Structures are given as C-alpha cells and as structure tokens.
Amino acid sequence: MIDIENLHVRFDSEKGVVHAVRGVTISVAPGEFYTLLGPSGCGKTTTLRCLAGLETPSDGSISIGDVVVHDTARNISIPTYRRDIGMVFQSYAIWPHLTVFENVAFPLREMKPDVKEAEIKRRVENALELVQLSGYETRPAPFLSGGQQQRLALARAIVREATVVLFDEPLSNLDAKLRAETRLELRRLVKRLGMTALYVTHDQTEALTMADRVAVMCDGEIAQEATPTEIYKRPVSRFVASFIGQCNFAEGDVLSTPSAGTPGQINTEWGPLSYNDGPDHNVGDKVTIAVRPENVWLAQKGSDDAATQITGKVSEIIFLGEALECRVDLGSSNVITRLHPSSEVAVGDTVGVIVKPQDVAILAA
Numbered sequence: 001m002i003d004i005e006n007l008h009v010r011f012d013s014e015k016g017v018v019h020a021v022r023g024v025t026i027s028v029a030p031g032e033f034y035t036l037l038g039p040s041g042c043g044k045t046t047t048l049r050c051l052a053g054l055e056t057p058s059d060g061s062i063s064i065g066d067v068v069v070h071d072t073a074r075n076i077s078i079p080t081y082r083r084d085i086g087m088v089f090q091s092y093a094i095w096p097h098l099t100v101f102e103n104v105a106f107p108l109r110e111m112k113p114d115v116k117e118a119e120i121k122r123r124v125e126n127a128l129e130l131v132q133l134s135g136y137e138t139r140p141a142p143f144l145s146g147g148q149q150q151r152l153a154l155a156r157a158i159v160r161e162a163t164v165v166l167f168d169e170p171l172s173n174l175d176a177k178l179r180a181e182t183r184l185e186l187r188r189l190v191k192r193l194g195m196t197a198l199y200v201t202h203d204q205t206e207a208l209t210m211a212d213r214v215a216v217m218c219d220g221e222i223a224q225e226a227t228p229t230e231i232y233k234r235p236v237s238r239f240v241a242s243f244i245g246q247c248n249f250a251e252g253d254v255l256s257t258p259s260a261g262t263p264g265q266i267n268t269e270w271g272p273l274s275y276n277d278g279p280d281h282n283v284g285d286k287v288t289i290a291v292r293p294e295n296v297w298l299a300q301k302g303s304d305d306a307a308t309q310i311t312g313k314v315s316e317i318i319f320l321g322e323a324l325e326c327r328v329d330l331g332s333s334n335v336i337t338r339l340h341p342s343s344e345v346a347v348g349d350t351v352g353v354i355v356k357p358q359d360v361a362i363l364a365a
Helices: 044-052 100-109 117-130 146-158 176-193 204-210 228-233 238-243
Strands: 002-013 016-028 033-037 059-064 067-071 085-088 164-168 196-201 213-218 221-226 248-256 264-268 272-275 286-291 310-319 324-330 333-339 350-354
Touching: 002 044, 016 044, 016 221, 033 044, 033 176, 033 204, 044 059, 044 085, 044 164, 044 196, 085 146, 100 117, 100 146, 117 146, 146 164, 146 176, 176 204, 196 204, 204 228, 213 228, 213 238, 221 228, 221 238, 238 248, 238 286, 248 333, 264 286, 310 333, 324 350
Parallel strands: 033 196, 033 213, 085 164, 164 196
Antiparallel strands: 002 016, 002 059, 059 067, 213 221, 248 264, 248 286, 264 272, 310 324, 310 350, 324 333
C-alpha cells in the first residue's frame, strides 16, 4: 500500500547542506498500522511530509497503492491534493472560524469534481459518528476540548474515505491520561475502517501499544524495523535499546556460544551470564549486552537457586508507586531492577541477582 524506496532529503542551511533523510526504504502492507519512532531531528516527520507531498525529496521514489506519487529519477511528483491520503497534523490545523461540521466538510468542498451537498452531509455525519462527535455539528471548533479537537482532526482526515491516513504526533498536545485513553481508541478506529496508517511519534509507549510494526529512526536512517515485541526484547543496537524504555548495559567476552539447546556463556562486568541467541559471535569476541530492569530478578533470602550467578548489594531504592526501582552494585558496576512494591528489600542488603538466558540481548552495534 505504501512503498518508499531509497528516500533522501537534503536541506540548505546556514551551516551548509543538511542530509535529513538518508536512504530510507519502507514497505507498509494494506491495513497495517506502521509507526516511525525516534527523537526530534531524526527525519521521521520529514519522511512523512514527503509521503504527503509537503516536502520534495532529493532522491528516491514513493508509491501509494499502484500509483507512483514521486520518483526523482523519472521527474514524477504528484501534488498533495491528488494523493489518496488523509492527514492528522500535530497542531490539528483546525479552522477556528468554522463549525465542527464545516471543518470536516472542508476537504469535500475542495474536491474535483464537485461533491453534491447531500453526499457531503452524509459523509460528514458518518465521520462525526465514528469519532463520537455527533451532536456537535454546529459548535464552533475552538469550543471543543483538546481530546475533541483531536477527534475532529481525525474525522476530517477520514471523511475523504482515503485508503491511507498519516499521523504526525497527533496525541502530543493531550494530557497524559487523555493520551493513554485516546491511543487505543484511535488504533481501534483505524483498524475498524480498514485504513493503512503511517504514524509518527517520539513516544515509545504510543509506538509499542499502537503499531503492528515499528521503525526506529536515528540520524535520518532506520536503525531497526520490527514488531513492537521484537524491538523491545531484541534491540539490535544500544541506541534502540536505550530509546525504547530503560535498559541495563554491560560489556563482556564470549566464553562459549549456544549449541543444541545449551546456552552460551559470557563473562560480563557484572559477572558470568548465560544467553540463548543473538548475532553470530566467536569465542573471545567482545560484546555489549542489554537487559531490561524487569528481567533482573533478586533471589529470595536463603534461596539456593542454581540460576543465581551474581551477588551484589542494594545501594538505592526508589518508590514508583506501581513498582520499586532498585540499584544493585555489582563490583565496579551496577544494575537496575524493577520489583513489586511489596517486595521486602532494603538498602544495604546483600542479594543474589538472577538474569535468565532468554532475557539477555546481545547487541549487534
């Protein structure tokens, strides 16, 4: 449904040419909810704007369905209004002088050939019903709450009945509670409509909870593309691991590699650890491992669990409400673990640290 091939975008600036997007290639299947995730300045919004026709790529090609909307080599560039897309902007871009009805009707009134008034009324009412804004047709748009304005922007994007909808950080202006409520509602609506979505965000929680696939961007390139589960559990680089939630890192040497169901062994700065899989390495290779805090376990007092390989001392405990975050010193290094708030642990305790082989991710870079 969406195919972006070898996309490059360069800008002229006071400091010279800025290479904002560097060879991005993306393929989004029909009905897929695909998310571009990354920090500010990584190129994700520029990529989205190229797809929408709001930026001109320096090189590459873009297709929506069977239509090539941009191809630098063939000098093809279809204007935005002729692309089969809807778009929800970060600022919502709602017309303050128009009512709710007229905001949603605006794209239809600008379409060629003209859409009949009865058809406009039907499609606007359907769109407003889908986003639960029926009954607000005559209300001035500025009189809506933040969440209602976000839904109004979505209604305007879907009223054209386009097959592709683009989202440019549409929830960033909402408060935390409303954002949490809206993201799943938004995903359900897009899925129910059968639309293909490309969603841009810097919020890892949005990406993990909404996307079918996530592409993490860094410095204009895709650092990793995978399902949310794989991105979280098996990051390929330190950047991806640290950007997607909190993570513990350690350097080590490979002592043995996995074979026939037997875990491999790594001698890390924390101590010896077992691992199940990862990039191909040889004995003696230096590697970096990543372990999520929730996958660091503390052995019960008096436990003789054979998996307990490392002994450390609790140096800090932070109460987070839903969890205790504990820092455990392991020689010259330390590791952070997240425990249930009822856990009986205190600063100064000597504890056994358990990290299971399946929870050790070896980074490729």
